[in-house]
Amino acid sequence: MGGGFCLLAVREGGAFLEFNRIEKAALFEEINRGVVSHAYIVEGAEGVGKLDFALAAARAVLCHGEQAPCGVCSSCRKCEEGAHPDLHIYRPDGASFKVETVREIRRAVQLTPGEGDRAVYIMESAHAMTPSAQNALLKVFEEPPKGTVFFLLTEKRESLLPTVRSRGRSIRLSAAEDGDVAAYLRERYPKADAAAIEEAVRMAEGSYGKAESILKKEGRAEREAALKLCELLFRPTGRYGLYTAFLGQKGKRDGTVQIIDHLTAAAKDVLVTKLGCGKSAFLHPDKAAEYSADNTAEALYCIFEALLDCARSLRRNTDGGTALTELCRRVTQGKG
Numbered sequence: 001m002g003g004g005f006c007l008l009a010v011r012e013g014g015a016f017l018e019f020n021r022i023e024k025a026a027l028f029e030e031i032n033r034g035v036v037s038h039a040y041i042v043e044g045a046e047g048v049g050k051l052d053f054a055l056a057a058a059r060a061v062l063c064h065g066e067q068a069p070c071g072v073c074s075s076c077r078k079c080e081e082g083a084h085p086d087l088h089i090y091r092p093d094g095a096s097f098k099v100e101t102v103r104e105i106r107r108a109v110q111l112t113p114g115e116g117d118r119a120v121y122i123m124e125s126a127h128a129m130t131p132s133a134q135n136a137l138l139k140v141f142e143e144p145p146k147g148t149v150f151f152l153l154t155e156k157r158e159s160l161l162p163t164v165r166s167r168g169r170s171i172r173l174s175a176a177e178d179g180d181v182a183a184y185l186r187e188r189y190p191k192a193d194a195a196a197i198e199e200a201v202r203m204a205e206g207s208y209g210k211a212e213s214i215l216k217k218e219g220r221a222e223r224e225a226a227l228k229l230c231e232l233l234f235r236p237t238g239r240y241g242l243y244t245a246f247l248g249q250k251g252k253r254d255g256t257v258q259i260i261d262h263l264t265a266a267a268k269d270v271l272v273t274k275l276g277c278g279k280s281a282f283l284h285p286d287k288a289a290e291y292s293a294d295n296t297a298e299a300l301y302c303i304f305e306a307l308l309d310c311a312r313s314l315r316r317n318t319d320g321g322t323a324l325t326e327l328c329r330r331v332t333q334g335k336g
């Protein structure tokens, strides 16, 4: 999640640009008809506005006005100030949601609602719940106290146990239009130059949070390292240089995973360019075209699959040496 990414709307040319407005309108309409589920599973890519969506939904659930969210009742105002006693937000402590955190949530659920007749619990990165944490959550999911509403936010719905998934109503947030992401960046960063905004929009593929973090140059070292490695990876004669290039990554595990993910995105760009079935995102389209001319589709498939496997092994193992050696072996053996 990009830091500070929780605006409900930004101004664009006098009108408000609101994230996920269609999905929000549909949910508000249901809530106003009195149809409120006890749990929602909000799925969408990183930075697509899941927290913003859940906060808007929470306001509607907790609102006392006629047309929720009315924006003027005491509940709506407290939500806006981030001070509603019945709105609770939890995020993973470190890499995963531990069973202790879920037990704490269960205890809190038994004590609420404090003020009104409803209480909202938002869990960010719910896919980071360990299986035992999910099982602990199930107990409260099976018999939720009246008026309790959960929002589980996740990038990967399939990481949730089927028993958890089946008890929540699914809402999928789709990627934003490039024009909306560009408008958002221009609004928030009026001093950023047009080329930097254009690049961030292209790389972010419909994610406001990702676009913002690219524009702020977060993770720039890894992106630049990946772009340099592309020069070796996608040049049939350059691949033998990868062994040496990867030596520099020894011991920098997190950075390496990030670089491999970028290379995977680049391989996808070159492949879709080669096959004429999509547009380049991580790589500049001209660069993707250049690499695609240098490789056969078979060689590109081979590179893409080797990168996917490498990313998987890196996420499993702590030692990256073996995974990177295997990657180099596979890409140099593939037919260029």
Ligand SMILES: [Zn+2]
Pocket: 062, 063, 064, 065, 068, 069, 070, 071, 072, 073, 074, 075, 076, 077
């Ligand atoms: Zn209200």
